[in-house]
Amino acid sequence: MHRALSELDMADMADMADMGQGAVARCPAVLVTAPASGQGKTTITAALARLHARQGRRVRVFKCGPDFLDPFWHELASGAPVYQLDLWMTGEADCRARLHAAAQEADLIIVEGVMGLYDGEPSAADLALRFGLPVLAVIDAGAMAGTFGAVAYGLQHYRAGLRWAGVLANRVGSERHAGMLQASLQNPAHWLGALLRNPALTLPERHLGLVAATELGDAMARLDAAADALAATPLGQMDAVQLGAWAVDFPAPAARPVAPLLAGRTVAVARDAAFCFIYAANVQTLEQLGARVVFFSPLADAALPPCDAVWLPGGYPELHAAQLHANQPLRADLHAHVQAGKPLWAECGGMVALMDSIRQPDGRVQPLWGLLSGEVSMHTRLAALGPQQLVWQGHCLRGHTFHYSTCSSSAREVARTAAPGAAPRAKVREVGEALYRHGSIHASYFHAWFASAPQAVALLFGAAGADCVADAEKAACP
Incomplete structure (x- = not known):
């Protein structure tokens, strides 16, 4: 696939x-x-x-x-x-x-x-x-x-x-x-x-x-x-x-060229019923950065396509947890990808799938891929909803958060999102979302709008300078 x-x-x-x-x-x-x-x-x-x-x-x-x-x-x-x-x-x-x-x-x-x-x-x-x-x-x-x-x-x-x-x-x-x-x-x-x-x-x-x-x-x-x-x-x-x-x-807008910071790199994007929260504009931004984008299905494929970086977007891993855990060949490929130091960006449901396990609302615990330490708990009510922004490597990446689960992880937290400084919005989680890092994995509940900061996205997917840790003093989101 x-x-x-x-x-x-x-x-x-x-x-x-x-x-x-x-x-x-x-x-x-x-x-x-x-x-x-x-x-x-x-x-x-x-x-x-x-x-x-x-x-x-x-x-x-x-x-x-x-x-x-x-x-x-x-x-x-x-x-x-x-x-x-x-x-x-x-x-x-x-x-x-x-x-x-x-x-x-x-x-x-x-x-x-x-x-x-x-x-x-x-x-x-x-x-x-x-x-x-x-x-x-x-x-x-x-x-x-x-x-x-x-x-x-x-x-x-x-x-x-x-x-x-x-x-x-x-x-x-x-x-x-x-x-x-x-x-x-x-x-x-x-x-x-x-x-x-x-x-x-x-x-x-x-x-x-x-x-x-x-x-x-x-x-x-x-x-x-x-x-x-x-x-x-x-x-x-x-x-x-x-x-x-x-x-x-x-009216015609001013041209906004995007530097090909990912030229020559292939980004593999998970896309199926479990990983379906993909903005068309995000794929477009990767292409404008020079990346070749290929898709794979964690539910159906036993191997990653040849790639330099992986994106696990959000979706419904909680509905397919047993099938995802059963796909151990793909889990092994993801592990080898990370062990090789290749970037993996996981957001919301993608991060959930990387965790050790998920606890469903009825108390059942289902093992997951175990590439990121921690347990996820599903709830019957929203845990977070609202616009968020992330300062990453001196760039302001905008997006939002929307999830019914919470997670507890021992992974290193390297940054945290924040709600915008505009007028208050209903149900915005003011404490923001953690950005975790483990090896070459970066993961968060944060859904990023890639076009808001293509340079930050390029760094997440392995462009030069990606090993730097975020420094909130380098830039401030408006």
């Missing part, structure tokens, strides 16, 4: 390498948001992408905020890689570059918001205002009538300057109910339709979020069903002329 990057990935990376080229790119775009989480915006975003892709349009989808799982559905729906947009984690310049690149090749750009429209700092509303994105509100109207209009009005007018695309009622009880909701709007032109309550249109979930589309044999059928339902609404019946009202000008 050793695989090189797909032709689609490679073509997309070539486009991104030229992100500083060209003039203003104009393309219809929309931000799909809601009053809160759980309103159905991921389903609507994916359904809208699938509907227009079926009609032959080139659709590019983005996810606002740090999220690994929703993009699986959006990528399946659109047939194109999905990138994250976050004014803090990815930065405005990165957002601007990716939107401009998408606008150069797409007929429609769809951005899914995070939580509610005004939640977070910065919020989805901040992103919409910064780039002039029209805002489409999805509201779960199953338990309301006239208040629907008040909620829609509040979302539109709470902050001045938002471009308003309209509102879609979700999980509606009947056609009569839909009529009541439509009548509650102060501006009838903002009505984009209603989707009736239908359990078949709900995407499956578990801890950490949605089940990845790649794990479900009927994922495309689910998307087609949602797209069919959306096709019966005014939103789903918009043609190219109507989409033109959502047109946004995306």
Whole structure:
């Protein structure tokens, strides 16, 4: 199962390498948001992408905020890689570059918001205002009538300057109910339709979020069903002329060249059901650094591909612990890789898999790979959630933390992440996450956004100077 990057990935990376080229790119775009989480915006975003892709349009989808799982559905729906947009984690310049690149090749750009429209700092509303994105509100109207209009009005007018695309009622009880909701709007032109309550249109979930589309044999059928339902609404019946009202000008960004610090090196990336939390932009950054990226499956492969460095990303090792432990040939290969002094970067679930054992919520203890001393304990509630940043070798690497487990390790702690110094964010773990080092292993619960500090990433993957220990005095994160 050793695989090189797909032709689609490679073509997309070539486009991104030229992100500083060209003039203003104009393309219809929309931000799909809601009053809160759980309103159905991921389903609507994916359904809208699938509907227009079926009609032959080139659709590019983005996810606002740090999220690994929703993009699986959006990528399946659109047939194109999905990138994250976050004014803090990815930065405005990165957002601007990716939107401009998408606008150069797409007929429609769809951005899914995070939580509610005004939640977070910065919020989805901040992103919409910064780039002039029209805002489409999805509201779960199953338990309301006239208040629907008040909620829609509040979302539109709470902050001045938002471009308003309209509102879609979700999980509606009947056609009569839909009529009541439509009548509650102060501006009838903002009505984009209603989707009736239908359990078949709900995407499956578990801890950490949605089940990845790649794990479900009927994922495309689910998307087609949602797209069919959306096709019966005014939103789903918009043609190219109507989409033109959502047109946004995306100016060309300044070029941001990345030095090929990993030229000539091969990075092996774990990718399967146990290790699936991989930002497409992170793989892209490795390529821009000059690395050759290959993929392998710790669940299915008995050996590492030939490589100079390994990346074990996050995912669900707790769901596959017994199978991972049973793959002793791969464990032996990883051990030999580390004994040879070759870099191994493990984040969140990748770090968990390296530990001695994991204790499940029911008390069962399952051995793991034992390359990093310590035990992991799974919990039924979140242990940490929020944006984090790491000063590493004089560079500020941004990212986030999101996990249900805790670990106790005797490995050397060489650095610790910290929450950003911006306005307080809900549930941010203020003590930060440890960065452990054992031999050539660096491991943390921290999920890094590689593009925020390519030089730091190059050091983690073995570029010259990687043997230095982090010195918090060398740099400070803004």
